[in-house]
Amino acid sequence: MLMDDIPRFAITGHPNKGKSSIVATLAEDAKVGISDLPGTTTQARVYPMRIDGQILYELIDTPGFQRAREMLEWLKARETSVVNRYQAILEFQKQYSEDPHFHDECQILKPIMGGAGILYVVDGGRPYGPEYECEMQILQWTGQPRMALINLIGGEDYVDDWRRALDQYFSIVRVFDAQRADFSKRIDLLRAFQSLEESWSTSIGVAVDVLLENRVQRQNRSVREIANFLVDVMCMQESVALKDDKVDVATEQKLLQRLQGKIRRREQQTYNTIQQICGYAELERHIEQVEILNEDLFSARSFKLFGLSNSQLALTGAASGAAAGGGLDVLTGGTSLFMGAGLGALFGGIGAVFSARRIAEVQVFGNAMGGYEYRVGPVAKPNFPWVVLGRVVLFYKLISERNHARRDALLIDVGSANNFSESIGLQQRQAFNRIFKMLREHRVIDAKSMEKLTQLLVVLCK
Numbered sequence: 308m309l310m311d312d313i314p315r316f317a318i319t320g321h322p323n324k325g326k327s328s329i330v331a332t333l334a335e336d337a338k339v340g341i342s343d344l345p346g347t348t349t350q351a352r353v354y355p356m357r358i359d360g361q362i363l364y365e366l367i368d369t370p371g372f373q374r375a376r377e378m379l380e381w382l383k384a385r386e387t388s389v390v391n392r393y394q395a396i397l398e399f400q401k402q403y404s405e406d407p408h409f410h411d412e413c414q415i416l417k418p419i420m421g422g423a424g425i426l427y428v429v430d431g432g433r434p435y436g437p438e439y440e441c442e443m444q445i446l447q448w449t450g451q452p453r454m455a456l457i458n459l460i461g462g463e464d465y466v467d468d469w470r471r472a473l474d475q476y477f478s479i480v481r482v483f484d485a486q487r488a489d490f491s492k493r494i495d496l497l498r499a500f501q502s503l504e505e506s507w508s509t510s511i512g513v514a515v516d517v518l519l520e521n522r523v524q525r526q527n528r529s530v531r532e533i534a535n536f537l538v539d540v541m542c543m544q545e546s547v548a549l550k551d552d553k554v555d556v557a558t559e560q561k562l563l564q565r566l567q568g569k570i571r572r573r574e575q576q577t578y579n580t581i582q583q584i585c586g587y588a589e590l591e592r593h594i595e596q597v598e599i600l601n602e603d604l605f606s607a608r609s610f611k612l613f614g615l616s617n618s619q620l621a622l623t624g625a626a627s628g629a630a631a632g633g634g635l636d637v638l639t640g641g642t643s644l645f646m647g648a649g650l651g652a653l654f655g656g657i658g659a660v661f662s663a664r665r666i667a668e669v670q671v672f673g674n675a676m677g678g679y680e681y682r683v684g685p686v687a688k689p690n691f692p693w694v695v696l697g698r699v700v701l702f703y704k705l706i707s708e709r710n711h712a713r714r715d716a717l718l719i720d721v722g723s724a725n726n727f728s729e730s731i732g733l734q735q736r737q738a739f740n741r742i743f744k745m746l747r748e749h750r751v752i753d754a755k756s757m758e759k760l761t762q763l764l765v766v767l768c769k
């Protein structure tokens with residue numbers, strides 16, 4: 308067996324069964340060509356899985372079998388004993404390597420006979436048929452270590468049938484949903500292959516360790532981003548220089564718009580950074596279904612989805628914090644602030660001065676030049692950090708559970724978003740609220756609280 312230190316896996320199977328999708332998933336490469344058109348992959352192509360420049364393993368995407376039956380007949384005609392099956396494959400390669408008739412078969416054989424392990428992909432959503440047996444036999448004749456993966460494309464469930472058939476030819480048979488498989492599934496797959504082939508045990512073990520370590524690093528970096536983002540947006544202010552201590556509605560409107568814009572840009576920047584950290588720099592996140600994530604930070608819908616309910620706020624003591632920051636208005640106008648108009652009413656609209664004084668601290672300062680500086684912010688509304696937090700955590704989770712075979716833009720499961728605040732225990736909620744209150748009132752965070760915030764976020768992002 309030809310093997311150097313880098314484990315190689317040839318992904319094989321019938322056309323259109325998700326081979327390229329599995330390559331994209333395992334190589335974490337969104338550029339692998341995936342298509343509904345059978346025959347898209349015409350040449351075997353190597354995709355390395357790299358972390359920090361180090362190649363952990365390589366995936367070889369291959370075309371689907373086209374003439375497996377004919378090829379097997381050719382091989383059988385030359386078989387004199389089980390012992391010379393491998394020899395027959397070599398002869399086939401020699402004879403047909405330049406022949407377009409068996410072009411795809413030769414592309415499949417090349418990496419395998421060069422030492423790659425085999426991942427054979429079938430669609431467990433479609434019935435088993437005898438035409439697959441020729442493919443399985445050919446792969447068996449190569450003698451290379453091989454595993455079968457049952458992908459689930461078609462709508463039905465023929466997994467049991469497939470298992471019975473595949474068990475005849477493969478020592479390991481796994482269900483592996485190419486486009487849904489999350490990180491742990493990928494690790495399981497590598498570990499299974501590790502057990503299959505002893506000579507790869509060390510190198511696959513190293514690859515698994517590097518992947519796990521990298522995962523933790525990505526999570527830590529994302530959490531730090533999220534913590535800094537929360538602190539920033541909770542402390543944000545906008546100000547304008549004035550001649551006297553009077554402010555008109557238009558000026559205040561403008562300031563609030565600017566504050567809103569600043570918060571939105573900071574949020575987008577955080578999302579971009581998280582995508583980069585997690586290897587999804589190019590991923591689109593602005594299609595219809597993603598609306599909830601992309602929805603305006605201050606919209607009523609987000610408010611309902613991510614915010615705490617009135618009673619939860621009362622429980623955590625956030626309401627009293629809000630009263631301290633925002634004055635009595637918060638309590639008297641409370642229902643509209645907590646539940647009614649939603650966050651859309653926070654900024655802009657008619658009567659902006661009035662509402663602004665309620666939701667953001669508004670200050671007028673004399674300055675040394677004799678003029679005045681007028682400031683708005685930070686946003687004092689108790690639900691504000693919860694909305695921001697709910698959105699960013701959900702976003703992080705979707706990114707970190709995603710795999711590179713998916714080509715749709717980022718979607719959000721509205722149901723899961725709905726329960727966001729309930730998913731946090733009372734103690735955690737109180738701990739968050741203490742930090743939020745500190746930020747709202749003092750616009751600073753001490754090192755210990757920052758550490759606490761980070762710990763809380765690590766738990767949420769698990």
Ligand SMILES: Nc1nc2c(ncn2[C@@H]2O[C@H](COP(=O)(O)OP(=O)(O)O)[C@@H](O)[C@H]2O)c(=O)[nH]1
Pocket residue numbers: 321322323324325326327328329340341342343344345346347348371458459460484485486487
């Ligand atoms: N629903 C679903 N579709 C899949 C899955 N894997 C592949 N497909 C689709 O099946 C088609 C063929 O996939 P591809 O990876 O190009 O298959 P290949 O021809 O075997 O390389 C594409 O349209 C994929 O989007 C899967 O796990 N679930």
Ligand SMILES: [Mg+2]
Pocket residue numbers: 326327328340341347348368369
């Ligand atoms: Mg393909």
